[in-house]
Amino acid sequence: MAGIYIHIPFCKQACHYCDFHFSTNMKKKDAMLSALKHELVLRKEEFAAQEVETIYFGGGTPSVLSAEEINELIHAVYDNYKVIATPEITIEANPDDLSSSKLKELSVSPVNRLSIGIQSFFDEDLTLMNRAHSAEQAVESLKEATQLFDNISIDLIYGIPNLDHERWQQNITKALEFNVAHISSYALTVEPKTALKKFIEKGIVPELDDDTAEEQFHILIDRLT
Template identity: 65%
Template sequence: MHSNYDHIAFQKEIKADPSSASIYIHIPFCKQACHYCDFHFSTSLGKKEIMITAICRELELRKNELDQQPIATIYFGGGTPSVLSQLEIDQILDTVYKHYIVLDTPEITLEANPDDLSLKTIKTLASSKINRLSIGIQSFFEEDLKLMNRAHNAIEAKTCIEQATQYFDNISIDLIYGIPEMSDARWIKNLETALSFDIPHISSYALTVEPKTALERFIAKGIVPPINDEAAQRHFEILVAMLNDADFVHYELSNFGKSAYFSQNNTAYWLGKSYLGIGPSAHSYNGKERSWNISNNPKYIKAIQQNEVPKETEVLTTTDRYNEYIMTGLRTICGVSISKITNDFGDSYAKHLLLQAQKYIEEDLLQLKGAYLFVTPKGKFLSDGIASDLFLVNLK
């Protein structure tokens, strides 16, 4: 945690309109499949044009769902949104602006892969409404990129950042640690390389083995060594120390930003604000319900063409909402407010939380500061496991 930064400073900095909402647009196409990825996408770009038309139509069909809440962030995720042409990006953004109230200075992020970011593309994007790039670097080392089956190489990783920083101020890169056979020295070199570009935001994740992925099969067959949890924890500790020294604020478990460069989009999720997920497999949330679109491109397109949104909806119980708040609160610099739990969920929830938290406080994995519960530096890497132990399965 940044020594001069706390949840109060964070709350002041993100002073976004509490009534604002976000739009997430899932672009379900990739040039090739990364070995670790379990997101929904297709490597066939043949239906790209018809998909963009369907996404625009879904935006129109759902324009009343956010109750006139102003849109503060628009996020193109995927898949690989950088496979879209500028014309296709503009088509989607024009639809948003036509049917929604968008704030004067929204954060508009495009996830991009290095191999898509030619100098010409970067210049074109910089002249559009896109004002933030999130670049999927993952590693600056060839052997890591090959193991993960990334579409770019190490030279493209460095070149695209060099060029992007000339045209974009607000840039985030993704890095992955805990990769099999990645030494501490190689991870340190990865971070030193990232820091040399003076970018204001880094998101970093431990490599995880998701079911039914190529990585899972390779590990099962002995082609790739298994994930080493101890190495991943060491990499995480190195990451936190190095980025803290470089004046990044560790404002969420996997996210580090310079002051004024926190992801407004992700922060809105963690603060429990409403968001609309557009496109196949995209999730939406309005504070009371969660919904998710079908993860099938042809079925999604067919339904939208019939003016139906192919989604399932779940009404969240009080316990669901409590569990979600615990999970997001402990992951962020905001922590968990005991008074908020009492006010929103009732005394019994607050009592349960404090009772369950006690052993973690004694082990110096959690700390109670005033009326807030935080994960300690020692507990950071374990925060998801700690959160799940504070959950309520059923409260009569």
Template identity: 60%
Template sequence: MAGLYIHIPFCKQACHYCDFHFSTSLKKKSELVNALCKEMVLRKEEIRGPLQTIYFGGGTPSLLDAEDLQQIFKTIDDHFEVVEAPEITLEANPDDLTEAKLIMLAASRINRLSIGVQSFFEEDLKLMNRAHNATEALRCLQLAKQYFDNISIDLIYGMPDMSDARWQENLDQALALGIPHISSYALTVEPNTALQKFIEKGVVKPVDDAVAQRHFEILLAKMEQAGFENYEFSNFGKPGYFSQNNTAYWTGKPYLGIGPSAHSFDGNTRSWNINNNPKYIKAIAADSLPIERETLSTTDKYNEYVMTGLRTIWGVSLEKIEKDFGLKFRTYVLQQAQKHIEEHLLFLDDDRIVVTKKGKFLSDGLASDLFILNLS
């Protein structure tokens, strides 16, 4: 089984915290869609096995119209094998999700929406420079539930001046709407973003890690109480609503990334496309793939497995480490994990090393402690 990721590099406006690749000009949207379809044809042999997931990410995929989606799905059907009931997700912004848009999407092959709500509070949305307002955030979800069962929303915590009470209200609102999947992220300050500049100038208060950790603990408690499972550090799902796309990514399954800046992984190599729309379109038109590739070493694969595994409920399998990397790696990871097990940040569950509730907020740091630079 494999996944297909399609990057739609357009947005109405730039969010202050975002460092993803996108353009605010839609002039080349038609050319870009043509290029996406052609890249799929050029790279169809790179993916083995049927597609289990198709994911439209961005950018803002909800800027696509019915004709765009029809063209993309026809290309997929003509050149790829797809399982009988694939998970097909489209990321969407609340301001795009009018009833007419939702009817169009529901009539397409899309069967899962991931909606970038981020917050139900006006002051948060203005600070982030989101294109929607709080009223649109609420209304779009009420409408979306009429046409889609499988809905995920994004929420951001750790915002400057976001009180614990306001964060709890955000979660309460999402739960009251009956949304079955929530992806929640701490606000991070990425280099060269507007948010970084505002903080440096004193226009916006710095992000406080202690606040983010407190909000994460509130998140864990609220989600657990509401019957959600924290199957990956940032992802919470009701039973039957885990994202198959997210799960495949965190468990190391192969995926093909199409579009400017999109990444791919086949188990042995990673590759990524150029993050420039005009150069991408020009290269694809000339039957050239604007891609860089990296072959992963055994150490790279081990480190990536540890990093992704510790973020999930499935943890890191000692049996898999020994089978894929050798006994030395198994011995090493157990030695490195021991002090964290004694501190109740990690625990052994049969043959798996899993992060405890106490250690969850520290999972990336714990993983780095289990990394190796070289093991001969």
């Protein structure tokens, strides 16, 4: 069995902690999509003897693409590879991209799993990280997504400066309210040359506390087990 990962290197804006390779300029989006389709054709012989059971759109932010563009890439996979009857097809998405119409379009597409980058249900955390969505959008996107998709994963970040244990507990509680299939949680890290690194060096943002992050990790484990 094989899995195909399709990388979409575009974002609306740069999160302050992110050191991934991406672009906020969409001018080359069409050229990139054409190149991805071409690569799928070029590499099909590598999988000639295997069946594809998973297709995963990561990024960047794949949800900046339209449902039509996502469908075109999925069809390119089906046209060139042996895909099992019921593959898992995941798209990473940000709440601000998941309008009611977008969710409905995705729900009638081959996509059957969403990985939603919530990160926090509090505006102060989202602002500090320069996320494009608000706490309200996080909640609304999950309310609608859970009505249309059975398989949803959400991301949460702990160890954020000024994130106390009470607010972290509230984040976990809110996530559990939606009864999603999976929760992925990560400690915030400070990477070289990121905006977060510069803000900490200038004293604009307090340094991350490893002990606090460790405690919040154990809180998470206790709540999820």
